[in-house]
Amino acid sequence: MKIALIQPNLSENYQNQRQAYGSLNRPPETGLAVLSAYIKEYSKKNPEVEILDPNQNIDLINDQVINSDILGLSDWFSNHDTCMDLAKKVKLKSPDLKIVIGGPNVSMIPKEILANHPYIDYVVSRDGEDALLGLVENKSIKNIPNLWYRENGKIRFTNQSYTNLKNMPIWNFENFQNLDDRLDEYLSAQKSGLDPWLIPPLTLFSFRGWGKEEIKTNLSSINRRLHRTPKYDYLRVE
Ligand code: B12
Secondary structure: OEEEEEEEEOOOOOOOOOOOOOOOOOOOOOOHHHHHHHHHHHHOOOOOEOOOOOOOOHHHHHHHHHOOOOOEEEEEHHHHHHHHHHHHHHHHHHHOOEEEEEEHHHHHOHHHHHHOOOOEEEEEOOOOOHHHHHHHHHOHHHHHOOEEEEEEEEEEEOOOOOOOOHHOOOOOOOOOOHHHHHHHHHHHHHHHHOOHHHOOOOOOOOOOOOOOOHHHHHHHHHHHHHOOHHHHHOOOOO
């Protein structure tokens, strides 16, 4: 079982947008590292997972996924068109390859995605770990949480569920293509003592899995701690 994951680059219409950070490059995607670690830990199929480098031409990416069983795309509004372009081209060349899409953008518009984009097989809404694992394990679709799919021309949803964070393995970036090149900017910036705001940070999780009340209480205590500790004053908590 071969799984390819990718968070495609910004769509053309967003390439000139003002970035939140000084660099246009994006660090290796933590969301995909988390998904990869989870399926590696819990799948009985011993899947081979590769997280593709988005900094390459779409046709080249298409050639590389030809032998994969599943292609997983991470969709933010800012790369939505690139996701759709890639999915369309991949489906044309490899019609049996299952294409699943998740991430913050499609999580909010799953029905529209399935209605308007026939080359997408599944949409995952919100937490993706158990949904992707279910697809890799080839479980019956109805038993896979957070999954939108088509059945007899109708768009259906299974059920909503949240990942049990106590079962989350520690993730790393070992399955990323061209990792050294992608990290080069970060490592050299770190060594030179460059202003950290000039490079986009790797993700720091601070409140995934908290309810609204916990976020309110804990955020104010995190803010107090951050403000009291000059060493961390560049950390941003979203
Ligand atoms: C960290 C972060 C960044 C970092 C990314 C660093 C990195 N190494 O990954 C940086 C600073 C680079 C960044 C940049 C931008 N970001 Co940002 N970022 C975030 C943040 C805070 C966390 C993302 C994250 O890692 N979450 C943790 C992981 C585990 O969760 P996840 O990625 O959502 O993935 C889970 C699910 O979504 C799902 N899933 C995701 N992908 C897939 C794929 C498949 C196949 C499946 C099955 C499931 C699945 O499963 C995962 C596990 O449960 C979010 C806000 C948030 N709280 O989520 C904003 C957020 C993602 N960013 C956003 C935006 C707008 C941007 C920028 C466009 C801002 C700008 N103008 O510069 C740029 C885009 C840069 C680029 N070139 O692409 C928006 C996207 C909005 C949307 N609805 O699409 C968000 C949601 C913030 C917001 N509320 O507005 N960002």
